[in-house]
Amino acid sequence: MFALFLLYVIVEVAALVAVGSAIGVLWTVLLLLAGSAVGLILVRSQGRRVMDGLRAAGRGERAPGVAVADGVLFAIGAVAMFVPGLVTSLFGIMLLLPFTRWALRPLVLLAAARWMPTVAATTARMRPTVIDGEVVPDSTGPRLSGAIIEAQPQDFQKPTR
Numbered sequence: 001m002f003a004l005f006l007l008y009v010i011v012e013v014a015a016l017v018a019v020g021s022a023i024g025v026l027w028t029v030l031l032l033l034a035g036s037a038v039g040l041i042l043v044r045s046q047g048r049r050v051m052d053g054l055r056a057a058g059r060g061e062r063a064p065g066v067a068v069a070d071g072v073l074f075a076i077g078a079v080a081m082f083v084p085g086l087v088t089s090l091f092g093i094m095l096l097l098p099f100t101r102w103a104l105r106p107l108v109l110l111a112a113a114r115w116m117p118t119v120a121a122t123t124a125r126m127r128p129t130v131i132d133g134e135v136v137p138d139s140t141g142p143r144l145s146g147a148i149i150e151a152q153p154q155d156f157q158k159p160t161r
Helices: 002-023 025-058 064-082 086-096 098-124
Strands: none
Touching (some): 025 064, 064 098
């Protein structure tokens, strides 16, 4: 894990130095700020779009695998936008763009298909034992008797003063 973090720091510093020496320090800072602004706009707009896709999948109007793959790619892109650096901002923006998610969606679905048998085998051991049965009403118990009170929905509204 430490090696991965060290690699991230080296890549980001190298990118900042390369871009800073090519276009200047001020333009590099402005590029970082512009990337953050574009990322924020994309997170808002694409977040709504992904949530609409998940809702449509819940209603059966869209394939659930496609909606979940879009959600996974969006989540990775949104997290990448909050990690500081030029490379992660570029990576996050790329994952937030719809056409990039469309291109990467088959890879996510393939990875999920390879991963699911492992998950299914692992969770099968965690499932409780279910015994089929039938609920039989207790006919020997006391029967309730008394007046039946009928109510209307408006009876349960908040009282007004």
